[in-house]
Amino acid sequence: MEKGTLGELYLNRSVTKHIRKHNKDLICGGAVSSDCALFSVAEGNMASSEGWGATPLIAWVKAMNNLYAVGAKPVGVRIQMMLPCQVEESDIKIFMQEFNSMADGEDLQIMGGHTQVSDAYTVPTFFVSVLGRLMDYIPRPKAVTAGDKIIMTKWAGILGNDILVEKKQERLKKTLPESYVKGGFFGRESYQIKEESMAAIALDDKVCYMHDISAGGVYSGLWQLGARLGKGVRIDHYKIPIKQETIEFSQAFDINPYMLDGTGALLIVAKQGDVVLQSLGEKNIPATIIGEITQEKDRVVVLGEGREKRFLAPAKGDEIYKVVSIY
Numbered sequence: 334m335e336k337g338t339l340g341e342l343y344l345n346r347s348v349t350k351h352i353r354k355h356n357k358d359l360i361c362g363g364a365v366s367s368d369c370a371l372f373s374v375a376e377g378n379m380a381s382s383e384g385w386g387a388t389p390l391i392a393w394v395k396a397m398n399n400l401y402a403v404g405a406k407p408v409g410v411r412i413q414m415m416l417p418c419q420v421e422e423s424d425i426k427i428f429m430q431e432f433n434s435m436a437d438g439e440d441l442q443i444m445g446g447h448t449q450v451s452d453a454y455t456v457p458t459f460f461v462s463v464l465g466r467l468m469d470y471i472p473r474p475k476a477v478t479a480g481d482k483i484i485m486t487k488w489a490g491i492l493g494n495d496i497l498v499e500k501k502q503e504r505l506k507k508t509l510p511e512s513y514v515k516g517g518f519f520g521r522e523s524y525q526i527k528e529e530s531m532a533a534i535a536l537d538d539k540v541c542y543m544h545d546i547s548a549g550g551v552y553s554g555l556w557q558l559g560a561r562l563g564k565g566v567r568i569d570h571y572k573i574p575i576k577q578e579t580i581e582f583s584q585a586f587d588i589n590p591y592m593l594d595g596t597g598a599l600l601i602v603a604k605q606g607d608v609v610l611q612s613l614g615e616k617n618i619p620a621t622i623i624g625e626i627t628q629e630k631d632r633v634v635v636l637g638e639g640r641e642k643r644f645l646a647p648a649k650g651d652e653i654y655k656v657v658s659i660y
Contacts, residue, residue, distance in 0.1 A: 378467040380405040385460045387659045389431040391492070392459040394524040394596060397439075398545040401530040402599065403472055405465035407439060412446035413460040420450065420457065428457070456659060470534035476541045477562050479628040482606025486529045486599045486613065486620045489551045489575040490583070491519050493593030493653045496660045497582045505585055517578030524597040529618045533601050539609055542602040546595035549648030552634070553592065556645045558600055559632040568624035570636040570643070588652035594660075602626060 380403055384395030393410075400407055412432055414425070425448070436443050444464075497505065498518045505514045526545050533540045542562065546554035551573055559566045575590060583590035603609040606622045613620040627633075632645040653660060 378471075380465045380467055381462065382465075383460065383462050385458065387456055387458060389428055389435070389459050390521060390524070391596075391660065392461045393432070393435050394521075395547060396461040396463045398524075398526045398547070398596065398599075400463050400465045401525075401527050402543045402545040403467070404470035404530065404534040404543070405467050407441055407463050407465040409442040409444040409464045410436065411444050411462045413462075414446070414448045415454050415458040415460070416448065416450045417454045417456060418450055418452050424457070428459070468534060470537050470540070472543070473541045474562050477564065477602050477626055479564070479626055481541065481626040482603050482609075482622050483555075483558070483566060483568065483624045483626065484601040484603055484606060484609055484613075484620050485546075485551065485574060485623045486526070486601070486618055487523065487574065487597055488519075488579065488619070489546075489573055489598065490579045490590045490593035490595055491523050491597035492595065493550070493590075493651070494576070494579040494582055495519050496594070496653055496657060497586070500657050500660070501586070505582060508585055509581060513578065514582075517576065517582065519597070526597065526599040528616070529599050529601075529613060529620070532613055532616050532618060533599075533609065536603075536609055536612055539605045540601055540603050544600045546598040546600060548594050548596075548651045550590070550592040550595045550652065551598065552589075552645055553648035553651075554595060554598075554600055555634075556632050556647055558602070559630075559645075560647075562602070562626065563630075565627035565629040565631045565633070566624055566645075567627050568634045570634045572621055572623045574619065574621045574623075583652070586656045588655050590652075592648065592652045594651050594653050 380400055382396050382399030384392045384397070384399065386392040386395060396410070397407060414428060416425070432443065435441075495518055498514060502514055530543060533543060542558075544554060544558045544561065555566055555568060573591065579590045579593070583593060601609060601620075610620055610622060634643045634645060635641070636643060
């Protein structure tokens with residue numbers, strides 16, 4: 334493929350031709366010579382977020398999860414594909430098929446984007462920007478007070494776990510049974526937080542704030558949560574939900590599963606933790622109260638009967654990069 338912005342012939346044939354229209358509010362979307370999408374919106378507050386990854390799926394869920402964590406409903410996305418020169422037109426069509434499949438699943442409009450081919454890229458890299466409309470729920474970080482409960486949905490290290498299984502399966506099978514390795518795969522349906530975030534915002538007066546876990550894992554997510562709220566957190570390490578398979582997969586590579594990409598899990602700060610937990614349980618959403626907000630600034634994880642403390646710090650990357658270079 335030639336370097337530079339994807340040529341008009343390829344762009345029309347393999348990208349814009351495949352963008353389906355879902356949203357009647359779109360005035361002008363993805364097309365040759367159309368460098369800006371025009372969108373008509375009703376009164377209300379809007380939100381936007383971004384995500385990136387080496388696959389369309391990862392870029393997509395990271396962007397969507399950021400939006401769902403503030404209680405917004407996505408209405409449109411823009412997609413950037415940064416591609417190496419070795420890419421074939423057939424590859425681009427496959428990328429667009431996946432993006433379209435995810436957009437169809439959300440009844441969501443692809444508003445446009447940009448496709449660039451350059452030898453600056455050694456592997457395909459994708460960026461997703463999503464625009465959303467805030468629902469009735471509005472995050473209330475200033476309403477958070479000491480004693481509010483911290484709830485975590487699903488499990489630690491979901492995406493990182495699956496990257497290990499996908500990319501390092503043969504290495505894992507040297508020490509673990511093949512059935513155990515394959516059975517420890519969460520699957521793409523676990524990566525999105527839409528269901529739990531929608532359930533949480535329905536309890537508006539009881540939920541003050543939400544934050545999706547992503548790169549750096551649950552430890553990083555907890556640090557970021559405390560930093561955003563300007564308060565401390567106190568977490569019981571043994572209440573953090575994690576699959577035994579994730580622990581063993583991480584041990585095989587000598588990495589910390591609590592600092593492994595946790596895309597797919599959500600942190601919820603609630604005034605009435607038990608009520609929120611019960612509501613999530615009624616919808617079959619796995620959730621656990623793992624700690625609480627404190628007035629002190631320290632972000633602490635308490636371990637063991639001796640109540641040994643680990644003080645959290647800003648993440649320095651993600652443990653997955655000790656095993657794979659990009660994902």
